[in-house]
Amino acid sequence: xxxxxxxxxxxxxxxxxxxxxxxxxxxxxxxxxxxxxxxxxxxxxxxxxxxxxxxxxxxxxxxxxxxxxxxxxxxxxxxxxxxxxxxxxxxxxxxxxxxxxxxxxxxxxxxxxxxxxxxxxxxxxx
Numbered sequence: 001x002x003x004x005x006x007x008x009x010x011x012x013x014x015x016x017x018x019x020x021x022x023x024x025x026x027x028x029x030x031x032x033x034x035x036x037x038x039x040x041x042x043x044x045x046x047x048x049x050x051x052x053x054x055x056x057x058x059x060x061x062x063x064x065x066x067x068x069x070x071x072x073x074x075x076x077x078x079x080x081x082x083x084x085x086x087x088x089x090x091x092x093x094x095x096x097x098x099x100x101x102x103x104x105x106x107x108x109x110x111x112x113x114x115x116x117x118x119x120x121x122x123x124x125x126x
Contacts (some may be wrong), residue, residue, distance in 0.1 A: 009120030
């Protein structure tokens, strides 16, 4: 099992920045792919970004490309999502997810991930 714990959410004004963290524990070798999803009220859970732990390669949703950066620590057990130039449309609960191995074509699908954190609220005021 892999346990994921998010932190760093909060309230920020439009144009501001926030940084989220996702700490993995347990059998972290089962979390080769780490990702962030977000879910706004009444909407589906949407892909935000993914990172392959071993290579550090990252992928982003078009809506956040150029504004969000996904990185990892040297121990490869904590992922960081640096969010800048935030917009009210970024308001959502942000979830960290992980899975052993996901093919590139499925990294944007929530169903591909076996492990999830509890989520952290990000609110961007206009």
